[in-house]
Amino acid sequence: MATIKDIARLAQVSTSTVSHVLNSTRFVSDSVKDRVLSAVKELNYAPSALARSLKTKNTRTFGMLVTTSTNPFFAEVVKGVEAHCYLNGYSLILCNTEGDADRIRFSLSTLLQKQVDGLLLMCSEAEAPAFSQLSSQPNLPTVVMDWGPTDFQCDKIQDNSRQGGYLATRYLIEQGHKDIGCVSGPLDKLPSQQRLAGFVDAMTEANLPLQPQWQISGNFECDGGAAAFESLMQAPTRPTAMFVSNDVMAMGFIHAAYYAGINIPEQLSVIGYDDIELARYLTPALTTIHQPKQQLGRTAVEVLLERLNNPGSSSKTIQLEPSLVIRDTVKSRL
Template identity: 65%
Template sequence: MATIKDVAKFAGVSTSTVSHVLNKTRFVSEDISTRVMAAVKELNYAPSALARSLKVNHTRTFGMLVTTSTNPFFGEVVKGVERRCYEQGYNLILCNTEGDLARMRDSLDILLQKRVDGLLLMCSEVDGQAFDLFSRHQPVPTVVMDWGPIDFPSDKIQDNSHHGGYLATKHLIDQGHTQIGCLTGPLDKLTAQQRLSGYVQAMEEAGLEVNKKWIASGNFECEGGEIAFNEVFARGELPTALFVCNDMMAMGVINTASKKGLRVPEDLSIVGYDDIKLAKYITPSLTTIHQPKHRLGQQAVDILLDKIQNKHETNTVIQLEPTLVERDSVKRVH
């Protein structure tokens, strides 16, 4: 493999001249530039990205930690991140943590050793103790996305989950429902807590009872919806409507209810959360709360770029506002 010294020798110039021609860091005459580029082509020379990154002290690479999940929500966010990185001329190293704290720590250590220019964190298992790794490295610009830790000092982009839970429940109330339950995500996660609190606020504002028999927790996956619904079903009388705190769980509920002879929305109305692409293709198509997933990914990259280019440290929280998407899974009660 040809080196920059080989190119310089072939073109009859110094290695620094070759570097200036390739990196456009200094004026070089057209004649010499032509000779250098001809040598590059003849020798099939490819500049070393590693050597260049060491010289300029950046790698044009971001690292992203994301929880592996069957939930398409994560994939849709990552797509937004990848697209923005490509548009800005950055590479993305994606590490799946699989919900394992030890694996997350190892992945974080590897990313920092590779000298990534910035980090994107979207893994629910992250906690404060994991970041003792930072004490062994130079600080790296970091953006926490949606599910990450709240106390870690970084910029954060979050969905306004409380408002989303409120919108979902308010829609059911506006459709005439008074007996409304809530199937939450894991209540040790802030997003699940906030969506539940939005449900409670809408119920209390309408003067409706929050019946604890109609509240159960799942794991934000399809089977979590199945388990939570079976728990509520086993307690006796069902509500006429359920706010299910993400679309994957809602799909699990629709499937389980159907197996029990219950029709959606005739016997049970359902509102989900996330508006993943599958939501409009199931039967019935799912009324849900839309999260701007692609924009979440794009904005996270833009914030990292701003932190790097302007060399400033911030600790701001940006909230993306959810909206209601009406489809066919809610029945109007007269």
């Protein structure tokens, strides 16, 4: 790989002159500049990102930890993050944690060694001890996406999950349903707790009974939705509608219902949460709660860039609002 010294030797100039030409830091005559640029082209010279980072004290790289990029919700958020990084001249290093504390610690250590300019964290299942390394990095810009309390300095971007759970359940009620159940996510996770709380809010507001046998905890994965359906079928009575608190579980739930001969929505209405891209292509298309995933990714990068430019400003929390998307999996009983 060619170096500045090689360029200087071929162009018969000093290394400092080559540097000034490449960085436009001092006037250089056109004839000398042409010789330098001709040598650059001939030797296929590419500037060293490592050398530049050592000189400028930044790598123009962000690191991101995500539960798993194979889940459509996370994949769509990552797409928004990567696109906005590219538009601003930054690279993104993505690490999947798979919910494992050891992988979180290893990935964090790797990103810190690579001297990333900022961190994006989207792994709400993680326990705080896995992030202990960040306590010693108070000046590293960090944005936490859709997570609970933290014991390190960071900005936060959150989905109003309680409002989303309320919107989903209220829509079922408005369609005439009174016997309504809920498949929550893991109840030790804040988004799951908030979506379930929104379900309870809407049911209580409408003076409708909460049936414990129709409230099932899932795992935010397809198999969790299928297992929730099987549990529901064991109950002595059945609801007419279910709020399933993410689209991936809703897919598994509907799949299991199909093989059990339960027609969605004629016999059982279903509403999901997230509005992943696949939701509109299910048969029937999934009624769901939209999370602004592209906006979430874009906003996270914007907050990191703002933090880099204003490192001393106070931490902020930004809340993104969900909205209802009506498709075909909810039948009106009015």
